[in-house]
Amino acid sequence: MSSTLTSIDELYFGAGASDAVAVPLHGLAAGQTITSETLSDHALLEATRAGDETAFAEIVHRYRNQITNYIYRMTNDYDGAVDLAQETFVRVYGAMERYRTDYAFSTYIYRIATNLAISELRKRKRRRLVSLTALFGERAETETCEFDPPDAQPLQDITLIERERRTAIASAIATLPEKYRAPLVLRDVEGKSYQEIACILEMSEGTIKSRISRARTFLRDKLRAYL
Numbered sequence: 001m002s003s004t005l006t007s008i009d010e011l012y013f014g015a016g017a018s019d020a021v022a023v024p025l026h027g028l029a030a031g032q033t034i035t036s037e038t039l040s041d042h043a044l045l046e047a048t049r050a051g052d053e054t055a056f057a058e059i060v061h062r063y064r065n066q067i068t069n070y071i072y073r074m075t076n077d078y079d080g081a082v083d084l085a086q087e088t089f090v091r092v093y094g095a096m097e098r099y100r101t102d103y104a105f106s107t108y109i110y111r112i113a114t115n116l117a118i119s120e121l122r123k124r125k126r127r128r129l130v131s132l133t134a135l136f137g138e139r140a141e142t143e144t145c146e147f148d149p150p151d152a153q154p155l156q157d158i159t160l161i162e163r164e165r166r167t168a169i170a171s172a173i174a175t176l177p178e179k180y181r182a183p184l185v186l187r188d189v190e191g192k193s194y195q196e197i198a199c200i201l202e203m204s205e206g207t208i209k210s211r212i213s214r215a216r217t218f219l220r221d222k223l224r225a226y227l
Helices: 041-049 053-075 078-094 105-139 158-174 178-189 194-201 205-222
Strands: none
Touching (some): 041 053, 053 078, 053 105, 078 105, 105 178, 105 194, 158 178, 178 194, 194 205
16 A cells, blocks of 8 residues: 555545445455445455555545544634644555554544644644744833723624624634543534543543533633523
């Protein structure tokens, strides 16, 4: 299997969401194919390891939207989420030979996506600290910084209120520390079980439940005006 893939867009994504892709597997009789949507993730990965990149295209097809949306919920940046989702698949492809089939592929790919999202959040935090240090350092001796908080009064139009509410929820989630953000998004947005989240984040279910509870409490306080 080639390990030079640098972009998932190098693969072929011609099939629509409801189309069945015929994935040829090495070792089958000549001309025999199996419809990709009938194959498990593990079977597709085995085909990929055997050199069939069409099989990996099906893996991307299955998980691309899920992973992009998950990273977007983590980072509140859609364009960045698209880039990080692509990097997620590039890393899966590059580590194909080391992939273990004794647990679900979804756990594996969400773990990679989570690590990339958290890494991006930490980079942002460092950039903000550097920017704020420079900003206040320049202004400290010459002027006083004034902050103009946004108007907290709710809008009267129902559609606008709902839009503002969704924006407020996304913004509130974006203020959560990553140790609370990841389990909350995995549970309340992605619908993962506590057991799945524990596997993805590699921590106990008790810790997961505790962090989700704290995250929900934090969000209720932040969003009290919308509840």
